[in-house]
Amino acid sequence: MAKAIPEKCKKCAMLSAAQAQELHGKQGDGCWNPQVCYSRRSYARHRDRHNLIRSRKRNQASPELTVNLAEFTDIFWAVLVVYRRSGTDMPIHAIASEVWKGQEKFGAIPPIHCAGMTASQVHSYVQKMLVLLETNYKIKKFASQERLDPWLCPLRPCPCHPSFPS
Template identity: 60%
Template sequence: MAKGLPEKCRKCAMLSAEQAQVLHGKEGDNCWNPGVCYSRRSYVRHRDRINQTRSRKRKEGRLEQISVEFEPLSQLVYGVLVVYRKAGADTPVHAIAAEIWQGQEKIAIVPAVHCGGLVPSQVHTYVGKMLSVLEKRYGIRKFASQTRLDPDLCPLHPCPLKA
C-alpha cells in the first residue's frame, strides 16, 4: 500500500509557490526542496483528475475488443468525392479528386484536377463524367460521401495557391 502524503504537504500545495517558499524555505522551517516540491504540489492539486484518468485507462485496457466479420462489408465497393475548397457555402471549388474503397481498403484514386476557371455547371459535368467511368469499372453510380479539404492541402504541383 502506498503511503499517503503528509498533511503538511497537502496544506502547502494550496498556497502559492511564493507563499510556500516563505513559509517552508530558509526563513521558515527549511523543508522546501525545489527538486521535489514543485511536482509534489502539482500532483496534490490535480491528484483527483490524475487518478481518474489512470483509472479510466486501466478499465479501457481490460475491455475486450470484438471484431465482427461481415462478408458483405469487405466486398462493398464505394467512392468518396474529395473536394478542395475553403469553408463556406459560396466559396469556389479549387480542385476535385475521388477515392475508391473496397471495405476498409483504398483500392484506387482519381487524381485531383484544378477547377480554376470552371463554372459550377462544368464542375458538375466533370463529376458526372467521373461517375460514368467509375460505374463502368466498379459499378459505382453515386458517391457514398463527400470530403471537403482545405485548398492548402491540394496535392497538385504546380498549384496557383503555392506559387
C-alpha cells in the same frame, strides 16, 4: 433512481470526523447522527472510485461483440474529394475522387483544377466521374464528400502552393 447526497453532507464529508462533529454536533447545528453520518460521509468521499470500479466490472462482464467483416471486404465505394476553403460561397479549387475496396484505398481519379470552370461544368465533370466509376466498379453514387483546404492540393503548379511564381 437513488436519492442524491445533500450538498451539506458532501461538504461535511471532506472534513475530519472531529471537525464534522464539532460543526454539526451538539455545539453546532445539531444535525450529526452517529448512526448515519459515518457511513454517509464515507460513501460521499469514495463514491466516484466505487462507481468507477463498478462500471469497469460491468463492462468486463459484457462480452465484446464483433461483426464478421469478410462479407464487406469486396464492396467498392467512392469518396468525392473537393479542395475548397471553408465557407458557404467559396469557389471549388480542385476536385478528385478516391475508390475504396472494403477498408483499404483501392484507386483514385486524380484531381483537376476547377479554376475557370462554371458550376455546370463542375457538375458535368462529377457526372463523368460517376459514369466511369459505375462502368468499372458498379458505384452509382459517392458514399461521402470530403472537403480539404486548397493548400493541400497535390497538383503542381498550383496557385495555392507557395512555390507558384507571382
